[in-house]
Amino acid sequence: MKFVIEKNIIIYKIILCINILLPLRYKPIKLLIMFYFVLGVLSVLALFLIAVLIYGMVKISKLTTKSKNFEDSINRDFENIHRRIDENKREVDNNFERSLTEINRQFQGLYSYTDSRIDKSLNHKK
Numbered sequence: 001m002k003f004v005i006e007k008n009i010i011i012y013k014i015i016l017c018i019n020i021l022l023p024l025r026y027k028p029i030k031l032l033i034m035f036y037f038v039l040g041v042l043s044v045l046a047l048f049l050i051a052v053l054i055y056g057m058v059k060i061s062k063l064t065t066k067s068k069n070f071e072d073s074i075n076r077d078f079e080n081i082h083r084r085i086d087e088n089k090r091e092v093d094n095n096f097e098r099s100l101t102e103i104n105r106q107f108q109g110l111y112s113y114t115d116s117r118i119d120k121s122l123n124h125k126k
Helices: 002-021 024-125
Strands: none
Touching: none
């Protein structure tokens, strides 16, 4: 297709050059050849525009895919961060409960020890 268009353009240029040299009575033929030449140039420009549009659509499609992949990656990262926060919160809660249980156990031991010492001192006085 491109070769045919280029061949036609070259032929039209040659004919145009010949028509410039022809007398004015052949002016309608000259205008017709110029019309075909302009039509050929416009068709080449249209093909170029279509090629640029297709290239742009492909680039937009690739960018859309990259954007979607990036968004999915960010969502996965957020889910992982929230999961780790929840795990750390559970671990802190468990450590707090264990510490609280240990403190209560030690207080009970202190209460028992203090109570036994008081009872012992009271029994010695009697």
